[in-house]
Amino acid sequence: MTARHLSSVPSEPLPDYPISAAENLDSHYFLQWNLKRWRGSAFKKTCDPVVGWYGFNLFCIAQDGRPVGTLPDDPSQLAFDLHLSVDKFEDLCRLNPSPLHGWYRVRCDNGEIRLAHKVVTECVQEALKGKRDNAAKNADDRMRKRLRTIAGHVYAITGSDRLAKDEERLNAVHDWIETTYPGGSATEKRVREAINALSR
Structure with missing residues (x-):
């Protein structure tokens, strides 16, 4: 399931997000990025360049999410974070793929329902492991x-x-x-x- 069209109430049981809201990467100024994986992704190959730009920005915005690696399940907040009008953001979300390609709803340990992305979650888990090791x-x-x-x-x-x-x-x-x-x-x-x- 992807979050192309958002609604406030989930219609099916949600997976639990694996990273606690108590975890943080406040000093997180470096994003580990697999360039080869990005270039080879279906999203990068098939998306409109404008969609790709905003999609990548959502990856970056999620680094400051709570829990880290998540986005709000709220089109108006996402539009605001991307410096877009809600109408423009929703227009982009009607494209295939959309900026929210690969994002899906999850339940967080603080009780919130937010959006997660498999690749972003992997990157954050690796960064948290590095933080703990350090x-x-x-x-x-x-x-x-x-x-x-x-x-x-x-x-x-x-x-x-x-x-x-x-x-x-x-x-x-x-x-x-x-x-x-x-x-x-x-x-x-x-x-x-x-x-x-x-x-x-």
Whole structure:
């Protein structure tokens, strides 16, 4: 089913949109685009150039949707986003293919009914995966840096290279500081407190 002609009430059960409205790509300034897939698509090959222009713009507009990757199920809002009159937008939607080629209604986890597109959804899922992978890498890097700082303090306090390289001990010191001073930095004073507390 495609959203060539929109109506406010769906006439059949809707698929669930796989991306939560809580997910976001607020720093999303780069759109991964498969140029070969676009050039080979039936839409690109058969659409009127004007339809292709507005269709591509809908792909871009969906990047700022909530949930990300979706469009409002509202012709007037879509026309506004494309800087068109509602009449002009509806005229374009009567063409085959139309700017809404491939878009279909979905039910979102926030209860809204919106429009989704298989290719746009795939692009957004890939971008979200990259965001999560990057966040995990940054967290790992911060943890390694913090443990190096703790190791330096442990060595300065104890003079023991063995203790400064004891991963289990360093993680225990880190956990004690995180529990006692949530979000606090691993200062030498706090590392000393942790060593004394763990020794007891």
